[in-house]
Amino acid sequence: MEKKNLDWQSLGFGYVQTDLRYVANYRNGAWDQGGLTSQADITMNECACVLQYAQTCFEGMKAYTTEDGKIVCFRPDLNAARMADSCRRLEMPVFPEDRFVEAVCETVRANAAWVPPYGSGATLYIRPYMFGIDPVIGVKPASEYQFRVFVTPVGPYFKGGIRPLTVRISDLDRAAPRGTGHVKAGLNYAMSLYNITDAHRQGYDENVYVDSATRTFIEETGGANIVFIKDGTLVTPHSDTILPSITRRSLLYVAKEYLGMNVEERPVALSEIGDFTECGLCGTAAVISPVGAIDDHGTVHTYAGMGPTIQKLYDTLTGIQLGRLPAPEGWIKVIE
Numbered sequence: 001m002e003k004k005n006l007d008w009q010s011l012g013f014g015y016v017q018t019d020l021r022y023v024a025n026y027r028n029g030a031w032d033q034g035g036l037t038s039q040a041d042i043t044m045n046e047c048a049c050v051l052q053y054a055q056t057c058f059e060g061m062k063a064y065t066t067e068d069g070k071i072v073c074f075r076p077d078l079n080a081a082r083m084a085d086s087c088r089r090l091e092m093p094v095f096p097e098d099r100f101v102e103a104v105c106e107t108v109r110a111n112a113a114w115v116p117p118y119g120s121g122a123t124l125y126i127r128p129y130m131f132g133i134d135p136v137i138g139v140k141p142a143s144e145y146q147f148r149v150f151v152t153p154v155g156p157y158f159k160g161g162i163r164p165l166t167v168r169i170s171d172l173d174r175a176a177p178r179g180t181g182h183v184k185a186g187l188n189y190a191m192s193l194y195n196i197t198d199a200h201r202q203g204y205d206e207n208v209y210v211d212s213a214t215r216t217f218i219e220e221t222g223g224a225n226i227v228f229i230k231d232g233t234l235v236t237p238h239s240d241t242i243l244p245s246i247t248r249r250s251l252l253y254v255a256k257e258y259l260g261m262n263v264e265e266r267p268v269a270l271s272e273i274g275d276f277t278e279c280g281l282c283g284t285a286a287v288i289s290p291v292g293a294i295d296d297h298g299t300v301h302t303y304a305g306m307g308p309t310i311q312k313l314y315d316t317l318t319g320i321q322l323g324r325l326p327a328p329e330g331w332i333k334v335i336e
């Protein structure tokens with residue numbers, strides 16, 4: 001198959017319209033058969049529930065070209081399960097998990113020419129999402145929904161590629177106790193836009209949120225979980241209000257089983273962040289991006305950036321994803 005003629009190396013993290021996307025519709029209490037379409041635009045009523053009350057959730061995952069030329073994706077069953085959780089929390093119908101994985105594979109296969117080649121540093125970002133589409137004016141869930149999957153080739157998430165990030169401790173909150181911080185709802189991002197724009201204006205790459213109940217524990221950033229390193233131990237915050245990152249869960253396993261490190265998933269106090277030597281942000285888009293500094297209201301804690309441990313974690317995880325290292329059972333789904 002002939003690849004698209006793109007400058008893969010210089011791709012940023014942006015939307016590029018690809019050839020085909022998957023659409024399924026939920027009406028009268030059931031999902032239709034679904035299928036691929038070339039139509040990238042969506043027409044809906046002015047009063048669609050998603051437009052009025054933001055009833056929408058999404059997933060983010062990637063397809064990779066492996067060293068031996070296969071197209072694969074990484075743990076899609078976990079994205080399917082997480083989207084089901086998001087749907088239940090938002091009163092949306094679950095798109096069956098096996099159909100989710102099938103739809104993802106079908107969309108990637110149909111856009112194989114857009115999957116960046118091995119060694120280019122780029123990947124194919126996959127965006128499954130769902131929204132309430134019929135008119136709703138009184139506050140209640142929609143009764144009709146659309147599930148979609150599109151793909152777009154991407155480079156690094158943070159501008160300038162892999163470089164140490166400077167982040168700040170945020171004064172605004174991301175997630176309330178017993179709220180929606182643990183699901184991938186669009187509303188969690190809408191309310192973060194003011195703060196991320198302000199952070200960029202002030203020269204920071206991201207906001208680090210603390211727990212909104214006590215403001216004494218580290219949670220995560222706007223779009224990535226956070227990990228810390230101290231004396232060969234990987235420490236990551238445990239909290240009911242952070243998004244359960246598949247990258248973070250995979251890194252914990254990799255640290256323990258591949259690198260023989262100790263791992264701790266526990267509350268991480270704001271007062272202890274100066275004790276760590278390395279820090280990273282992790283997510284599908286960020287992979288593991290090194291943090292060089294956390295600014296806590298003028299007290300700046302510095303870290304090794306792409307230090308030896310973050311580098312090892314990065315190399316091992318991407319090694320598994322790109323087929324250079326053996327993967328744990330079930331982690332790699334071969335698409336073609």
Ligand SMILES: *Cc1c(COP(=O)(O)O)cnc(C)c1O
Nearest residue numbers: 223224225243245246247283284
């Ligand atoms: C999607 C997301 C992440 C990363 O999750 P992955 O499964 O690793 O991609 C982290 N934090 C937030 C708030 C997210 O929305």
